Amino acid sequence: MKQRNVPINKGNYSMDTPEREASFNQNLSQGWSEGYARYRHDWAENAKTQTVSDYPLLVDLELSSVCNLRCPMCYTISAEFRKHVDAKVMDIEMFKRIIDEIGGKVPALRLSLRGESTVHPGFIEAVRYAKKGGIKEISTLTHGGRLSLDYFKKVQEAGIDWITISIDGLKESYERIRHPLKFDDLLGKLKAIKDYKAEHGLVKPVIKVQGIWPAIENDPQGYYDTFAPLADLVAFNPLIDYLGNDTDIEYVDEFTCPQQYQRLVIGADGLVMKCSNDEENREVIGDARTQTVHEIWHGPKMQAVRDMHLQPRGFMNSPVCRKCYLPRKTQDDVAQVGERSFIVRNYTRRTQLIGK
Numbered sequence: 001m002k003q004r005n006v007p008i009n010k011g012n013y014s015m016d017t018p019e020r021e022a023s024f025n026q027n028l029s030q031g032w033s034e035g036y037a038r039y040r041h042d043w044a045e046n047a048k049t050q051t052v053s054d055y056p057l058l059v060d061l062e063l064s065s066v067c068n069l070r071c072p073m074c075y076t077i078s079a080e081f082r083k084h085v086d087a088k089v090m091d092i093e094m095f096k097r098i099i100d101e102i103g104g105k106v107p108a109l110r111l112s113l114r115g116e117s118t119v120h121p122g123f124i125e126a127v128r129y130a131k132k133g134g135i136k137e138i139s140t141l142t143h144g145g146r147l148s149l150d151y152f153k154k155v156q157e158a159g160i161d162w163i164t165i166s167i168d169g170l171k172e173s174y175e176r177i178r179h180p181l182k183f184d185d186l187l188g189k190l191k192a193i194k195d196y197k198a199e200h201g202l203v204k205p206v207i208k209v210q211g212i213w214p215a216i217e218n219d220p221q222g223y224y225d226t227f228a229p230l231a232d233l234v235a236f237n238p239l240i241d242y243l244g245n246d247t248d249i250e251y252v253d254e255f256t257c258p259q260q261y262q263r264l265v266i267g268a269d270g271l272v273m274k275c276s277n278d279e280e281n282r283e284v285i286g287d288a289r290t291q292t293v294h295e296i297w298h299g300p301k302m303q304a305v306r307d308m309h310l311q312p313r314g315f316m317n318s319p320v321c322r323k324c325y326l327p328r329k330t331q332d333d334v335a336q337v338g339e340r341s342f343i344v345r346n347y348t349r350r351t352q353l354i355g356k
Contacts, residue, residue, distance in 0.1 A: 003254065004048075004254050004255075004256040005252050005253060005254045005255050005256065006047050006048050006255075006256050006257075006258050007252075007255075007258065007326055008043070008044045008047060008048075008258055010325070010326055010345075011237055011238070011240065011325055011326070012210065012235055012236075012237050013235060013236060013237075013238075013342070013343070013344070013345065014233060014234070014235050014342075015220065015223075015224060015234050015235060015236055015335070015337060015342050016224075016228070016233050016234050016235070017340065020228070020232070020233060021233065023232070024206055024208070024232045024233045025040075027203040027204060027206050027232065028137070028161060028162060028204070028206050030203055030204060031136075032136045035107060035136060036107075036136070036137070039057060039107045039108065039136075039137075042057055043057055043058075043262055046261040046262065047258030047259075047261045047262055048258075050256075050261060050306070050310070051261060052261060052297075052298070052306070053261075054105070054294075055102060055105040055106050055293065055294060055297060056106060056262065056263050056264040056293070056297055057106070057107060057108060057262050057263065058106070058107075058108040058109070058110060058262060058263040058264075059098070059102055059106050059108075059109055059110070059263065059264050059265075059266065059293065060110045060112075060113050060263060060264070060265040060266060060276055061090065061095060061098060061109060061110070061111055061126075061266050062090065062111075062112065062113035062114060062115065062117075062265075062266065062267050062268045063089060063090050063095070063111050063112065063115075063117045063119075063120040063122075063123060063126060063140075063268065064088075064089045064090070064112075064115035064116055064117055064118075064119040064120045064268055065087045065088060065089075065113070065114045065115040065267060065268040065269070066087045066088060066089060066115045066116070066119050066268075067114075067115045067116040067119065067143075069116070069143060069145075069178060069179070069181070087115065087268075088268050088269060089119065089120045089121070089268055090120065090268040090269075090270075091270075092122045092125065092126065094270055094288060094289060095122075095126055095129070096129055098266065098288060098293060099129055099130050099133040099135070100133065101292055101293055101294070102135075102293050103130070103133030103134035103135060104133075104134035106135065106293075107135070107136045107137060108135070108136065108137040108138075108139070109130050109135045109137070109138050109139070110139050110140065110141075110263075111123070111126065111127070111130075111138065111139070111140040112139075112140045112141040112142065113265065113267065113276060114267075114279055115268070116142060116143060116145075117140045117141070117142055118140075118142055118145075118146040118147075118151075123155070124154050124155055124158050125158075127155060127158040127159055127160045128158040128159060130159075131158065131159030131160075132159075136161075137161050137162065138159065138160050138161050138162070139160070139161060139162035139163070139164065140160065140162075140163060140164070141164045141165075141166065142163065142164070142165055142166070143165070143166050143178060143181065144165040144166070144167070144181075144186055144189060144190075145181050145186075147163075147165070147189045147193065148189060148192075149189070149192040149193065149196060152189075152192075152193050152196070153196070155205070156202065156204075156205060160204075160205045161204050161205055161206070162204075162205055162206050162208070163205045163206075163207055163208070164207075164208040164209075164210060165186075165190075165207065165208070165209050165210070165231075166178075166210060166211065167186065167209050167210070167211050167227065168211040168212050168215040168216075169211060169215030169216060169223070170183065170219065170222055170223060170226060171183050173215055174186075174215070177215060187226075187230070190207070190209075190227070190230040190231065191230060193207065193230075194207075194229075194230050194231075206232045206233070207230075207231045207232050207233075208231060208232060208233045208234075208235060209227040209230070209231040209233070209234050209235070210234070210235040210236055210237060211223065211236055211237070212236070212237050212238075212239050213236045213237065213238045213239060213344055213346070214239050216236055217335070217344075220335050220336070220337055221336070221337050221338070224337045236344075238330070238344060238345060238346045238347060238350075239346075239347075239350065239351075240325040240347065240350070241323065241325065241347075241350060244323055246323075246349070246350060248349050249322070249323075249328060249349065250328065250329040250348045250349055251313075251327045251328060251329060252327055252328070252329050254312075255309075255313075255315055255326070255327040256309050256310065257275065257305075257309045257315065257321065257324075257326060257327075258326075259274075259275040259276060259277075259326075260274070260275070260302060260305050260306045260309065261306075263275075263276065264293060264296065264297055265278075266288045266293075267281065270287055270288040270289040271284045271286075271287055271288075272284060272285050272286035272287065272288055272291075272296050273285070274301075274302065274305045274320070275305075275320075275324075277320065277324045277325070277326065278320045282319060282320045283305075283318065283320050285299065285301035285302050285305065286299060286301065286302070309321075315327050325347060328347045328348070328350070329347070329348045330345035330346060330347055330348065331345070331346055331347075331348050332344070332345060333345075333346055
């Protein structure tokens, strides 16, 4: 049998130094270093060996499928998304019920998926409840518009461990994409957070800044020099087919998806997607309003997804998987920051024009 191609953490890449990457992970593991090492080990090994743990390693609880921006490369602005997804904020009582089940059993919780998590009026309450409930790593992705210092203080005190901020480009480029947010306002927020953490000796939450590569590629040096002093890690994402426009797609050989051994993804409406890349609820495998996380994770619909991926080119049986970036071929392009080179793995036959 040919060796399976199981991509781990494909699609998001550091443009930072090895020393800063190591420091980021060390800070993120503060307070549970042994558990963190085991979690990261299992994240890769369970997927490679097709091992189903008792509970998922990560649960995505989408606090909001609503966003207050309309970025040109985002699928949430498409007619198809609006047709298939009941965009809303998650019921906080359902959230608490899920935490009551998974606390102490699931090491990591991600509070974002398709929308803007801080739109949820109970965001801080949710973080606090999850941390008190035994979740070791709580993270979220945000455009950062709400991250004033006062708001950050409340989120930090509630116990969040990791905040990733999407910052696509510099200055005018950023403001075109992330309208109506202002670049200088965001820089001010990051500086205030950096100073507050330093003043109080805080290593968490770790702050990661990331952007889509087409918004960075003309000046990666400027992007890194701007954000490295303000964040713990600087990263980027090659532009994927967010809008579902691509038809001429090349695939890697022997692909097997890792996600069904890593995470369970629960939308704001309670519907459970088979993976984090089913943005339009095309293949729902459960309903957290009526089922437990455990029974969904071990249920026949999730197992059917695993079985499909174990078949030769089984992913081609799923419309969602055929459009996903995980089985897509990439080409290695080289970029430079100072004297350091890093690889940009752009998808073949994929335009790198924002909004296309």
